[in-house]
Each structure stands twice: as C-alpha cells, then as structure tokens.
Amino acid sequence: xxxxxxxxxxxxxxxxxxxxxxxxxxxxxxxxxxxxxxxxxxxxxxxxxxxxxxxxxxxxxxxxxxxxxxxxxxxxxxxxxxxxxxxxxxxxxxxxxxxxxxxxxxxxxxxxxxxxxxxxxxxxxxxxxxxxxxxxxxxxxxxxxxxxxxxxxxxxxxxxxxxxxxxxxxxxxxxxxxxxxxxxxxxxxxxxxxxxxxxxxxxxxxxxxxxxxxxxxxxxxxxxxxxxxxxxxxxxxxxxxxxxxxxxxxxxxxxxxxxxxxxxxxxxxxxxxxxxxxxxxxxxxxxxxxxxxxxxxxxxxxxxxxxxxxxxxxxxxxxxxxxxxxxxxxxxxxxxxxxxxxxxxxxxxxxxxxxxx
Amino acid sequence: xxxxxxxxxxxxxxxxxxxxxxxxxxxxxxxxxxxxxxxxxxxxxxxxxxxxxxxxxxxxxxxxxxxxxxxxxxxxxxxxxxxxxxxxxxxxxxxxxxxxxxxxxxxxxxxxxxxxxxxxxxxxxxxxxxxxxxxxxxxxxxxxxxxxxxxxxxxxxxxxxxxxxxxxxxxxxxxxxxxxxxxxxxxxxxxxxxxxxxxxxxxxxxxxxxxxxxxxxxxxxxxxxxxxxxxxxxxxxxxxxxxxxxxxxxxxxxxxxxxxxxxxxxxxxxxxxxxxxxxxxxxxxxxxxxxxxxxxxxxxxxxxxxxxxxxxxxxxxxxxxxxxxxxxxxxxxxxxxxxxxxxxxxxxxxxxxxxxx
Numbered sequence: 176x177x178x179x180x181x182x183x184x185x186x187x188x189x190x191x192x193x194x195x196x197x198x199x200x201x202x203x204x205x206x207x208x209x210x211x212x213x214x215x216x217x218x219x220x221x222x223x224x225x226x227x228x229x230x231x232x233x234x235x236x237x238x239x240x241x242x243x244x245x246x247x248x249x250x251x252x253x254x255x256x257x258x259x260x261x262x263x264x265x266x267x268x269x270x271x272x273x274x275x276x277x278x279x280x281x282x283x284x285x286x287x288x289x290x291x292x293x294x295x296x297x298x299x300x301x302x303x304x305x306x307x308x309x310x311x312x313x314x315x316x317x318x319x320x321x322x323x324x325x326x327x328x329x330x331x332x333x334x335x336x337x338x339x340x341x342x343x344x345x346x347x348x349x350x351x352x353x354x355x356x357x358x359x360x361x362x363x364x365x366x367x368x369x370x371x372x373x374x375x376x377x378x379x380x381x382x383x384x385x386x387x388x389x390x391x392x393x394x395x396x397x398x399x400x401x402x403x404x405x406x407x408x409x410x411x412x413x414x415x416x417x418x419x420x421x422x423x424x425x426x427x428x429x430x431x432x433x434x435x436x437x438x439x440x441x442x443x444x445x446x447x448x449x450x451x452x453x454x455x456x457x458x459x460x461x462x463x464x465x466x467x468x469x470x471x472x473x474x475x476x477x478x479x480x481x482x483x484x485x486x487x488x489x490x491x492x493x494x495x496x497x498x499x500x501x502x503x504x505x506x507x508x509x510x511x512x513x514x515x516x517x518x519x520x521x522x523x524x525x526x527x528x529x530x531x532x
Numbered sequence: 533x534x535x536x537x538x539x540x541x542x543x544x545x546x547x548x549x550x551x552x553x554x555x556x557x558x559x560x561x562x563x564x565x566x567x568x569x570x571x572x573x574x575x576x577x578x579x580x581x582x583x584x585x586x587x588x589x590x591x592x593x594x595x596x597x598x599x600x601x602x603x604x605x606x607x608x609x610x611x612x613x614x615x616x617x618x619x620x621x622x623x624x625x626x627x628x629x630x631x632x633x634x635x636x637x638x639x640x641x642x643x644x645x646x647x648x649x650x651x652x653x654x655x656x657x658x659x660x661x662x663x664x665x666x667x668x669x670x671x672x673x674x675x676x677x678x679x680x681x682x683x684x685x686x687x688x689x690x691x692x693x694x695x696x697x698x699x700x701x702x703x704x705x706x707x708x709x710x711x712x713x714x715x716x717x718x719x720x721x722x723x724x725x726x727x728x729x730x731x732x733x734x735x736x737x738x739x740x741x742x743x744x745x746x747x748x749x750x751x752x753x754x755x756x757x758x759x760x761x762x763x764x765x766x767x768x769x770x771x772x773x774x775x776x777x778x779x780x781x782x783x784x785x786x787x788x789x790x791x792x793x794x795x796x797x798x799x800x801x802x803x804x805x806x807x808x809x810x811x812x813x814x815x816x817x818x819x820x821x822x823x824x825x826x827x828x829x830x831x832x833x834x835x836x837x838x839x840x841x842x843x844x845x846x847x848x849x850x851x852x853x854x855x856x857x858x859x860x861x862x863x864x865x866x867x868x869x870x871x872x873x874x875x876x877x878x879x880x881x882x883x884x885x886x887x888x889x
Contacts, residue, residue, distance in 0.1 A: 442874060446816035457810030459803035517799060 178249065178258035187267045187288055191495060193487035195310015199478045200426055202358040202398070202491060203266070206316040206415075207305035208324050209343045209352035211334040217344040218281065218297045226283030226297045233296050236330035237287055242322070246289035252280050257509055260500035262286065266307060272298045292323045299344045300352075302327070309491075311426070313355055313419050317411070347404070351411050356402030357422050358387070362475040363432030364425075365397045366444070373425060377401060382421055387467075387494075396467030396494075401425070433479060448476035456527050460513075461520040466497050470523075484531045497523055535606065535615035544624045544645055548852060550844035552667015556835045557783055559715040559755070559848060560623070563673040563772075564662035565681050566700045566709035568691040574701040575638060575654045583640030583654045590653050593687035594644055599679070603646035609637050614866055617857035619643065623664060629655040649680045656701045657709075659684070666848075668783070670712055670776050674768070704761070708768050713759030714779050715744070719832040720789030721782075722754045723801070730782060734758065739778055744824075744851075753824030753851075758782070790836060805833035813884050817870075818877040823854050827880075841888045854880055 190203045211217060212232065215225045237243055251259060251272055262268035263275060267288060272295045274280025287294040295303040304327065306319035334342040340350040348354070364370040374384055383404045386394040401422060403414050436444050451472030455461070461469075474490050476482040495501065502518040503510045510518060547560045568574060569589065572582045594600055608616060608629055619625035620632060624645060629652045631637025644651040652660040661684065663676035691699040698709040705711070721727040731741055740761045743751040758779060760771050793801050808829030812818070818826075831847050833839040852858065859875040860867045867875060 442817055442870075446877070449814040449816050450811050453810030453812075453814030454807050455810075457806040457813070459806050460799055513799075520803070 178254055178261065187262075187265050187293075188492075188495070189290060190266070190307040190309045191488060191491040192309050193491055195308055195312040195315075197426055198310035199474070199487050200360055200429055201311035201422070202309075202360060202494070204308045204310065204312045204316045204355070204357050205266075205305060206313065206320045206353070206355045207303050208320055209300040209341065209348045209354075210302040210304060210324070210327070210331075211342055211344070212301045213332040213334045215301065218283075218299060218301060219344060221297075223282045226281065229301050230283045230285050230296055232331060233285075233287070233294065233302060236327055237294065239330055240326050242326065243289050243292070246287055246292075249286045249288070251284040251286050252282050254280075257500050257503055261504060264498040264500050265495060267293060268295060269298055269303075272303075291319055294323075294327075300348070302331075311357060311422065313357070313415050313422075317355065317415055321411075350405075350408060351414065353411050353414055354402050355415055355418050356385075356400045357418070358398060358400050359422065359425065359429075360396075360398055360471065360474055361425070361429050362397040362471050363429045363436060366436055367432040369428065369432055373428060374399075377421070378404075380417070380421060381405065382418065395464050396471035398467070398471070398494075433475070437479060444479075445476075445481055448472045448479075448481060452476065452482060452527070455523050456531075457524065458520045460516040461497075461523060462516055463498065463519070466519055466523060467494070470494060470497075482531070485527070486530070489526065489530050493523060493526060535611055535618065544619075544622050544650075545849075545852070546647060547623070547664040547666045548845060548848040549666050550848055552665055552669040552672075554783055555667035556831070556844050557717055557786055558668035558779070559666075559717060559851070561665045561667065561669045561673045561712070561714050562623075562662060563670065563677045563710070563712045564660050565677055566657040566698065566705045566711075567659040567661060567681070567684070567688075568699055568701070569658050570689040570691045572658065575640075575656060575658060576701060578654075580639045583638065586658050587640045587642050587653055589688060590642075590644070590651065590659060593684055594651070596687055597683050599683065600646050600649070603644055603649075606643045606645070608641040608643050609639050611637075614857050614860055618861060621855040621857050622852060624650060625652060626655055626660075629660075648676055651680075651684075657705070659688075668714060668779065670714070670772050670779075674712065674772055678768075705763060707763040707765060708771065710763050710768050710771055711759050712772055712775050713742075713757050714775070715755060715757050716779065716782065716786075717753075717755055717828065717831055718782070718786050719754040719828050720786045720793060723793055724789040726785065726789055730785060731756075734778070735761075737774070737778065738762065739775065752821050753828035755824070755828070755851075790832070794836060801836075802833075802838055805829045805836075805838060809833065809839060809884075812880050813888075814881065815877045817873040818854075818880060819873055820855065820876070823876055823880060824851070827851060827854075839888070842884070843887070846883065846887050850880060850883060 212229055215221055215229055218226060234248055251268060259273040259280060260275060263270060263273040268286055270276055272284050281297055283297040285296040293305045304320050304323050306316040308316040336342055341352040343349045343352055361370060364373055377384055381404050382401055385400045387398045403418055451469040455469045455473060470490065470493055473482060477485050477490065497519045499510065499515045502515050502522060506518055569586055572578055572586055575583060591605060594603065608625060616630035616637060617632060620627060620630040625643055627633055629641050638654055640654040642653040650662045661677050661680050663673040665673040693699055697707040700706045700709055718727060721730055734741055738761050739758055742757045744755045760775055763771065808826040812826045812830060827847065827850055830839060834842050834847065854876045856867065856872045859872050859879060863875055
C-alpha cells in the first residue's frame, strides 16, 4: 500500500491556508484530546490483537457518524517509511504514530482524516482526537474537536475516572486530556534578544514550548510551538483561556519588537532580510535548517511589508513542502541528503520566482 | 574647478569595454613609460615653479602633436578631493598623482587624457606615459605608448644616460622606464588553493603582483595586477615577451582550475556562485570588499556559463562604478561610509536587475 495523497481531504493542508487571525505570526493552532477505551491496556503495552480490536471499534464508530462522510482512514502500519514521514512532515501524524526515530511502527497504528478533524489511533493513547486550524484560532479548533469528542464518546466506552477525569498513558495528559498548541513565528523577539525572557515566563505560568515538530524537536527558523504543560485539575475552558491570553500578549510583544527593530536598525534589518530572500531565490543547494532560517527572514520581511507580492500561504507551503519526504514525493523517489538539498533549493527557487518579481 | 567627466574622451572608460583577448579573465592591460625632462629636479624634490614649467613644456609638446587632437588636460592640483579620488578609482590617476592617502596633492600635478593615451604630469616622474587597453593586449598597449613616446621625445629633452638608459626618480624604473601590467581575475586558482604557488613562481622570475589599485593595495575579489618588477638591463621587447608568456601560462592554469572545480565540486561551486549573485541582486547594503568578492563570484559564474545574460562589460562597469567616489558622483554629494554602502547595493542591484532575468 502506498499513500495516495489525493484521497485525503484537501491533502491535509487546509491548515496552511493562512485564513485565521494573526496568520502572519501564528501559522497554526492545534487542539487535541487524549482518549482511551475501557477494557484494553494502553497502546504501548497492548498486544497486537488488542490494538487491532481498538482499531476496528474506532473505525466502526467513525463510520457511524454522518458528520464525517468525507473522511478516510489510513493504515499507518502498512505504509512505507517515506509515506509515514510525509504524514509527519505534514503535521498529521506524530513521530510516535509514524514509527520514526528507529522505533518500529506499532501494528494497528492508523490515522483518520477528514477536512475538519483527525484521529490518531493506537498512538501513545488509543485515540488522539485533533483539529488543526490555520492562524490563531483556539476556540474554533476546540469547538471542532469537542464536537468530534461528543460524537465519538457517545459510541465508544472512554476510560474515565470520577476523580482523575480521562485516563491517559502518560499522567501529564490525565484529566481533560487536552493539549492546545500554537505554532508561532517570533523572529522579532529573537533578534531583539527578548525571547529568553518570554520563554522563561511561559514555564512559570504552566505553559511550555517546543520546536516545529513537537516534543524533543529543536527550534529552527524562529518557529515555536507554545502549549499547555499539564491538564489535570483545570477545566478545558480555563486552560484554553489562559493559553489565548498569554499568546495574545506574546503577539503584542513580537509586534513591538518588530517596530523597535525597524526604528533602531531599519536598514540593517532590511539588508539582512533581503539577503535571505536573495539566497533562497538563487541557491542551488539548501539544507533544511538553512531553508527554515532564511524563510523565517522572508516571512518577517513580508510581515514588515518590506517584500511584497508574496502570500503567507506560499510561505506556509514552503515550510511544509521543502521537507525531505515531500521533496522525495515530488521527485518520485527517495533522495539522499545531498539530492534533497539540491531538490529543496530548486523547489524554493521556482516557487519564489513564480510568485515574486 | 570641478571635473566634468563628459569632457574626457569616452569618460576614460574605454578600457572597460571587454573587447580584448581573454577578456573574461584579463580585465585590462596597462603599459607605462617613466620619463623625466633634463634640467629639472625629480618631481618630489622640485620647487613649485619648476613643476609649473614642466607642466607648461609638456602641455606645449602635447598641443603640438596632431595625433592628439581629441585630448584634454586636467589640472589635478585644482580638483577637489572627490574628483581626484574619482580619477584614481577609474584607474586614470595613481594615488601619488591624485594626492590621496593624506599626502597633499603636488602643485603642477596634471593629467592628459585622450581616447588612446594618458600622461600623468608631475607624478613621481615628470611624465608617466600610459596606455590602458581592455583585455589581454600587451603588444597593442605598448605600440600605442611607444608611438606617444616617440612623438613626445622628438619635442621634449628626455633625461637619458648612455649606460643606464632613461633616468627615473626610483632606480627600479631606470633603463626602459617600462612597466607593463595585467589586471587578471583568478578565482579558480584561489578556490583550488593553487594561487600561492603561482604567486611565489612570479617573484622568482622577476615579475610581481599587487591588488586592484597598484602598489600597497590589498588583493580583493581575486583580482591581481601582475607586472614586471624591474626594467634595467633588458630591452622592452624582452620584458614584454616574458610577461606575455607568463600570463598566458597563468590563464591556462586558471582555466584548468575552473575545469577541475566544475568536475569535482560542480554543485557546490554552482551554489556558492548563485548565492553571490542572489546577495548582489537583493542586498540593501554592501561594503566595497564584499561587493568585490561577490562580483568575483558572479564573474566566475559568467565565465563558467552558469549565469547567462550578463555581459563582461557590465561586470567591468560594476567594478569601477561601485566605488565610493563614483557613487558620490551619481548621488550628487559626498557620502558617509554607511550611505556609500547603501548606494552601492542599490547601484549593483539595479544594474543586475536591468541586465539579467
């Protein structure tokens, strides 16, 4: 079985469309709920047969829901490695579900996708319900995932404890099972060296940050994922309100940093960002980190209105489609690192040439 | 008095036209003869009145020569500093004649320019006859300057000694008074790290090298001026033949280096050169050294046919017109270093935008 991306609703890229609020700074918002089914061990400890029964139950429940008529289910465990990486690069499957990092993919690992929702099946938890939304849209994303949760919960026996709430494989997820995260671009705070204070402040209020690809991933290109740290002991409403308030504050500080940069170092910044554009526009080989860093510069330049004619949607697309598995997919074969760097430079170059003067 | 460049035959830029042999590697060839007049102290020790009489004598001799009807004479000592720097940047006046480097300009310092020749008057020697030619054209440049020398020598009493030949202020110039130099671009030899051997070889055969602006100037942008070291005890023909043979050999080694680079590191070189182009194409501030280094990359790329649509003439023009006094001239005022960097980036950017796709 090879993944046919055309089967996926909008290829799973609706969240790139730059439609939400503050979409030049906030790329996307994700809300996920961790749920497990009564009567089975957690995925990591379950036998193959158990996981397959979980998959069957989930599939039947999903098929029973009229609101999900546009969805597809992918047997992640039957996909070749490049396709699993592709789903991960597209922010649709976690590393754990996709069986990356030399950990073999778990049998029964599957991914349900519709235009509005996703469900990872047999990830760390039996079910990870998620909604990914373009821009800063915590309430919208939560409303979607809550709708899905209500419908699924009516059809599946969730593991729930009167005192602890929803039970999860990792105790940090117990309670609401909620994690809301915002992928945010903070080059202004990095350039003004304010970022350290902002990140330290996050941790003191129960939030945390990660790189582009979640837990354990490094920060590249000044992209940060900010999310709640724990879920136990608070209501969903409280957790979300809190995240929204803090992120609003960070957006204001980022905007303030950008104003300061332009005021105090205008031509230096302008020069730096245009050089980033020039490199992306003409380089013949680009490593992923390099591409992310220069794209960060170009994104900032577009935000500051220094570079015109380039849409935020294009910038979002470049972030995702310049990754190795995506490049391999468009070249029709797996690429060595050197080949991927050459293909990345070509893809970025041609995309920018087509969209700018 | 302010310099009106339109009075100069072709603005003194005929040597940029990329018409000579090997003009992608050899920018220009210069041949000069040092001559002094009997009955005066050398310029550095002469009194003001003597130098003015030398100027008068030279001016009368030049005016008497029908072949020079298109020439103009500039009183360098009456020009403001920016104009003297401009003549130096255009390779028409030496640092000494232009009175740069905090040494005041000498009274009586003057420059005769026609489309084919130049004469510096009251430089280190009373007269420095020179011909500057595009590309690798030692014989042509010498033929021109010899014609001028014969005509002037018939009208002026040259200081000449039976045994030592032409007498000059500095003994290294005595004898023929000839210096022939070739401005050559050797990025291939620099990138393959062969350049050290080539330069060491030069010195062992009586040749020497300098940077873009002659004695004491640093090498930038992989541009070298290669010339004969001494003139005493050899005929003009021997000196020129020798230089021509050695430079031909260096051109071959440079071409070989370029083949090796493309063969062994093709995509790395291609990437490096296109990035140089991208930076020049979009930067908002460029120091002179930076501009020279990136232009060196672009010149190599044009030589390797990696970048098309850009003429060697344009590249030559960029070398000269991106210098501070030239930028100040086109902005209509003297520029601070920061302003010059911004003006340089704009000039380079707009020139490349107009000539490439």
